[in-house]
Amino acid sequence: MAIGVRRIGGEKSWFCHLHHFLSTSTENAASSISDIEGEFKSLCSTGRIKEAFNAYNAEIWTDQHLFSYLIQSLIPKKSLFIAKQLHSLVITSGYYFKDKFVRNHLLNMYIKMGEIHEAIAFFNAMPMRNIMSHNILINGHVQHGDLESAINVFDEMPERNVATWNAMISGLVHFEFNENGLFLFREMHGLGFLPDEFTLGSVLRGCAGLRASYAGKQVHAYVLKYGYEFNLVVGSSLAHMYMKSSSLGEGERVIKVMPMRNVVAWNTLIAGNAQNGHSEGVLDLYNMMKMSGLRPDKITLVSVISSCAELATLFQGQQIHAEAIKAGANSAVAVLSSLISMYSKCGCLEDSMKALSDCEHLDAVLWSSMIAAYGFHGRGEEAVHLFEQMEQEEAMIRSMPLEADVVIWKTLLSACKIHRNADMATRTAEEILRLNPQDSATYVLLSNIHASAKRWKDVSKVRTTMRDRNVKKEPGLSWLEVKNRIFQFSMVGPHGAKNALGKCCKKMFNMNHKDVIDYILVSQIKSPSNCITFNLIDEEVEGLMDTAPAGCRARNRGYSGVGA
DNA sequence: GTAGGGTTAG
Incomplete structure (x- = not known):
């Protein structure tokens, strides 16, 4: 040197x-x-x-x-x-x-x-050199993305301490070698090293990545044994582990017993609800967080905006957008891509495009959000055009995560439906289902494409595969937004109209439009925060949309997933 | 008491 x-x-x-x-x-x-x-x-x-x-x-x-x-x-x-x-x-x-x-x-x-x-x-x-020098170098290699060199330093060390193991475990987990991380934790523990808060944080992240709630529960036992249950980082990663493994209640319990919450703990709670289909509760949690005196960061905003997208609550989405601008977080790519999805799902594609134009640095997820937004609105040609534009950037393709691939394939499947190309649709759908075998929208879209080509054998094959793989189709939903309230309708098919609820709505449909709205306002069938759900048959939804008064926004999201 | 590690998101 x-x-x-x-x-x-x-x-x-x-x-x-x-x-x-x-x-x-x-x-x-x-x-x-x-x-x-x-x-x-x-x-x-x-x-x-x-x-x-x-x-x-x-x-x-x-x-x-x-x-x-x-x-x-x-x-x-x-x-x-x-x-x-x-x-x-x-x-x-x-x-x-x-x-x-x-x-x-x-x-x-x-x-x-x-x-x-x-x-x-x-x-x-x-x-x-001492242990510390080696630990610093291991972290350096991990930070530089060179796990192999980190492992070499780790293997050749004459002596290790807990921080050495922590550095290696967190490095493995960081690059999603979660299983290897957990094996190393077992080895470390077998050699008599006691886990500290750093070990537990990384190991729990590894369990979360594997959705391994059984292993996670064992780590939970260590957390209690060594007294880290009130540690903010350990508590948040423990709650996150449960919530990723679909145990929202267990995760919430961990956060709720903590004597103090910071932004990360709140974010964990909010994101956990958003990702487990509890979007209705997210806005309430968000308000509680602000009332406790904490300022939301970009991670909070991303989860809350995604929930607005899920509920198609445009007005609230716009409010959060305004808060993001105030907080100076509206130029963060993660926030922008969730805004693009939110506006698209709320039926405002122009606002998605505007959000994209606000962005200075584009990344793969951001491109994918906009491509999906076009696909969502049935604008396949623009989606493909944007994809071609994205292809120009070499670096962009290389940095594309797996999810982006699925989005691109699904956009192509959407285009197949519009152009009635059943053969290409079959090949595209196979590609999507290889990446995500539980994607119900793809099965439905593929089945519809076969049906419109009168290929009934293929239709039945798709339906059988769906049953065999236990794929649950998400219900198609429509929304009516009146004065900051969302009225959500699910289409239950001809038989559903026979139930009492259907009859009730049918009766409602025959009223004049003012009475319809008044009726909706007083008859909350399901009442999470601001969302009321009615079950209707298709025609009734269409009819109800027609009766909506001026200034009230009516949107039809169609089937969930791609296409419109 | 002067050195190193952990958590949440699009």
Whole structure:
């Protein structure tokens, strides 16, 4: 590694002044060592490095702690040039050979600055390494996305501590090698290492990734045994594990017994409800969170916007959009892509397009959201055009997650339906079902395509496969939004009209439109927060939509999934 | 007392 104390290039170096003080400063400060350290630390941590350096240029040479603070303060500056100058000063001071803290701080500095090659060279040249040095390097490799190198360091270590195991487990789980992470946890525990809050957080994330509630329950036992149930991070990851494994109630219980909640705990609760089909409760939770004095972050907003999309509550979606603008979170890609989906599902494709145009940096999920929005509105050609545009970006295709592939295939299936191409539809549907065998919308769409081509044998084959695989079709739903309330209608088919509810609605349908609305307002059949559900047959929904008064928004979402 | 790790989302 090339290290020089002299000035390099045209950049001005304030370290150069050091040599002057090295030979001239003999003054002894009146304040105690701990006072100096405190002041120096505070200057460094607030980024006032020059000030710290100028005020304590003499003390730096007699107190190795000050070098450590100085090294840490350089991390956010992200300047390899200045980092190397400080590195050379550390060598000049003699602390590089004398002090293991200073050495590890330097290693950590290169890693945190993203300079993995400098870090590796530094590690290889280190005169002495301890467990900490190895742990820092493992984390560096993981941060750089190089799990193999991380594993090599881990395997070759002469001695390990809990943090070593934590670094390796969290690295594996981070890259979704969840099973390997859990195996490592078992090995670690077998060797007598006790899990700490860091271990438990990673292991629970691994269980969540595997939807492994049985393993998760065992980890829950460890959480209770070692007394981490009220730890905010452990509690949130434990609740998340349950909620990902479809045990919403168990997850809620974990959060509810916690004496304190932070934004992450609230987000876990809100996202858990949103993802388990409890969108109605999400807005209530969101309001409770704000009432407790916490500000929503982009993760909160994403979950709440998705719930508005699920319920097609346009007005509330717009309110949250306004809050996102106020919070300055409206340029975050995650928030924008959920806004695109929300506006699309609420029937406002133009607003989806507007949200897309607000975005400065496009990523794969964002493109997919807009492609799906076009597909959702039956605008297959625009969807394909956007897909072609996206194809231009090489990097974009490579970074595409699995979900995006499904979206693209489903968009193509939608186009097959419009163009009545049954053969291509069959091949496309096979591709989708290979990726997601439980996708009910694809079965329904494929069955309809076969039906319109009068291929009855194929229709029956699709239906049989659906039954065999126990695929549940989501009901088609329509909405009527009146004064910030949502009236939701599910189509139950000709037989459903015979039930009492159907009769009741039929009666309602024969009223004039003012009476219809009044009737709806007083007859809450199902009343989660602001949503009322009626079961109607298709014609009645159409008829009811026609009676909607001016200024009231009526939308028909059609069958859930692709197409319209 | 000067060094390293964990959780939530589109």
